[in-house]
Amino acid sequence: MIMAVNPTRMELLRLRKRLMLARRGHKLLRDKQDELLRHFLSLIKRWKDAREGVENGLVQGFGLFLRAFLVIPGYVLYESCIRPGVETVLSCSSRQITSVRLPQFSIEVKGDPIAYGFVNTTFSLDKAILSYLNLFQDLIKLAELEKAVILLAEEIKKTRRRVNALEYVLIPNLEETIKYIFMKLEEFERGNLVRLMKVKEIVRAH
Amino acid sequence: MELREDTRYTYAVARIRALETRSLNLEKIQRIVDAGDASTAWRETAGWHLLPKGELSPENTQTDLEKFLIEEIRCTNNLFSSLSNDPELTNLFFLKYDFHNLKILLKISPESLDGMVNLGLVPIEKLKESVIERNFRELPKLLQESIREILELVKIDTNLLYGRLDMVDIILDKKMFDLIFRTLKRHPAPSCSFLNMLFQTEVDICNLNICRRFKRLRRNRDFLNEALLPGGKLALKFLLEKYENNEYAPLNEFINFQIATFKLQLNNLYESTIYTAFGLEPLVAFLKKREKDAKMIRMIILAKLQGLAPKAIWGEINTINE
Numbered sequence: 176m177i178m179a180v181n182p183t184r185m186e187l188l189r190l191r192k193r194l195m196l197a198r199r200g201h202k203l204l205r206d207k208q209d210e211l212l213r214h215f216l217s218l219i220k221r222w223k224d225a226r227e228g229v230e231n232g233l234v235q236g237f238g239l240f241l242r243a244f245l246v247i248p249g250y251v252l253y254e255s256c257i258r259p260g261v262e263t264v265l266s267c268s269s270r271q272i273t274s275v276r277l278p279q280f281s282i283e284v285k286g287d288p289i290a291y292g293f294v295n296t297t298f299s300l301d302k303a304i305l306s307y308l309n310l311f312q313d314l315i316k317l318a319e320l321e322k323a324v325i326l327l328a329e330e331i332k333k334t335r336r337r338v339n340a341l342e343y344v345l346i347p348n349l350e351e352t353i354k355y356i357f358m359k360l361e362e363f364e365r366g367n368l369v370r371l372m373k374v375k376e377i378v379r380a381h
Numbered sequence: 382m383e384l385r386e387d388t389r390y391t392y393a394v395a396r397i398r399a400l401e402t403r404s405l406n407l408e409k410i411q412r413i414v415d416a417g418d419a420s421t422a423w424r425e426t427a428g429w430h431l432l433p434k435g436e437l438s439p440e441n442t443q444t445d446l447e448k449f450l451i452e453e454i455r456c457t458n459n460l461f462s463s464l465s466n467d468p469e470l471t472n473l474f475f476l477k478y479d480f481h482n483l484k485i486l487l488k489i490s491p492e493s494l495d496g497m498v499n500l501g502l503v504p505i506e507k508l509k510e511s512v513i514e515r516n517f518r519e520l521p522k523l524l525q526e527s528i529r530e531i532l533e534l535v536k537i538d539t540n541l542l543y544g545r546l547d548m549v550d551i552i553l554d555k556k557m558f559d560l561i562f563r564t565l566k567r568h569p570a571p572s573c574s575f576l577n578m579l580f581q582t583e584v585d586i587c588n589l590n591i592c593r594r595f596k597r598l599r600r601n602r603d604f605l606n607e608a609l610l611p612g613g614k615l616a617l618k619f620l621l622e623k624y625e626n627n628e629y630a631p632l633n634e635f636i637n638f639q640i641a642t643f644k645l646q647l648n649n650l651y652e653s654t655i656y657t658a659f660g661l662e663p664l665v666a667f668l669k670k671r672e673k674d675a676k677m678i679r680m681i682i683l684a685k686l687q688g689l690a691p692k693a694i695w696g697e698i699n700t701i702n703e
Binding site: 241253293294295298301 | 447477481484485488489495496497498547550551553554587590591593594597598608610676679680683684687697700701
């Protein structure tokens with residue numbers, strides 16, 4: 176689509192500069208998109224592994240807890256699990272990939288997870304609690320990866336939209352407009368030439 | 382073991398012998414396990430109940446089940462208390478509920494009654510008030526001194542509320558068995574030797590299991606020393622040495638053998654009550670059987686609710702029976 180501009184030489188120069196800039200921007204954005212995609216694919220692989228690990232861990236943890244739940248009376252289980260023996264400190268930082276800030280979570284566990292008596296409880300409860308504790312750390316890692324995947328996906332989407340806008344809208348429009356101005360200027364030139372020739376003819380006839 | 386006949390229990394034993402026929406046997410358990418779903422399994426328990434059997438609602442099956450079984454245990458406990466002529470001895474079997482309630486009060490907020498079970502010697506409201514006000518005059522004499530000592534211990538150990546919550550449980554469990562053995566020592570009833578053997582065997586099995594769990598959890602010897610219960614036949618020093626000088630595999634082998642031996646002793650002890658014409662022993666055996674049955678019913682029905690196959694349920698039943 177031809178832009179609404181005055182077909183002047185100044186405008187032509189300005190549009191040529193814009194076109195050059197748009198092409199450079201397009202190349203940079205394409206590079207950024209490729210880099211983001213590369214990170215995104217490696218993150219997806221890690222996320223898939225982490226997700227599988229968490230899902231397997233959950234199945235295992237629930238299985239162990241179910242065994243404890245079946246054998247230990249409800250009120251004893253309530254009393255044993257009501258107050259956790261560990262204190263967890265979650266710290267949050269970030270790392271940057273291209274222009275995207277991705278979160279990084281680290282978790283510090285203090286205390287003893289087995290914070291109940293040993294008379295009325297069983298080893299399956301110990302195993303379930305320890306399995307949940309490990310799983311908790313994996314869950315935090317999974318949350319970090321999932322957030323990173325979401326942020327990267329959004330950034331890729333945004334970048335792709337910009338690349339497409341440049342590639343299919345701005346650059347063709349600029350090229351078309353430049354072509355239009357160029358043709359218009361040539362037309363003016365031809366018009367001038369014809370007018371001059373005409374004037375010359377009139378002058379010669381007199 | 383010398384078992385003397387206590388003629389004060391003529392009526393009680395006759396009553397118990399009549400009720401014993403309601404207990405679960407292998408055939409009944411098989412029927413409950415083979416039931417199609419939880420409500421059918423619950424229906425199969427008909428005949429076991431001392432109270433009129435209610436129906437489990439499909440929405441709150443688990444809550445209803447827990448409620449019904451607690452009521453059954455309460456009824457059994459009341460029957461046990463009413464038939465016994467030695468209330469001080471029968472009270473020993475309800476101490477676990479009071480100590481459980483005390484653990485809740487000390488570990489969580491004393492304001493809440495969640496998780497407390499009203500089966501002990503002291504009603505939960507009264508226990509709560511006593512702990513908040515530090516006034517134990519209205520509690521049974523058996524508990525007064527112990528609770529005071531426990532509260533002192535908990536107060537002194539400032540670590541308790543900061544990461545060593547298990548110590549509350551450990552102190553209370555030790556104190557409970559200490560109280561049981563002290564009571565049995567000074568009581569003149571002829572059943573005391575039976576009860577002493579019963580509790581001693583239970584303590585030994587418990588201590589052996591604790592040893593195994595500690596080895597698996599890689600806990601140190603000093604902590605094990607704190608966690609082991611007093612009053613068992615196996616000397617604590619012996620257990621600690623075994624724990625320290627053995628790797629997991631040989632220790633596990635030793636523990637398995639010892640536990641099998643103690644369980645056999647326990648079974649023999651319960652079987653001996655069949656031949657006790659009059660005494661507290663048949664009542665105790667009945668109470669223990671009812672508790673075990675309730676545990677089994679709960680386990681089977683909850684397993685049914687979770688969709689476990691009968692084969693898996695039998696596996697879990699064997700862990701209870703082991």
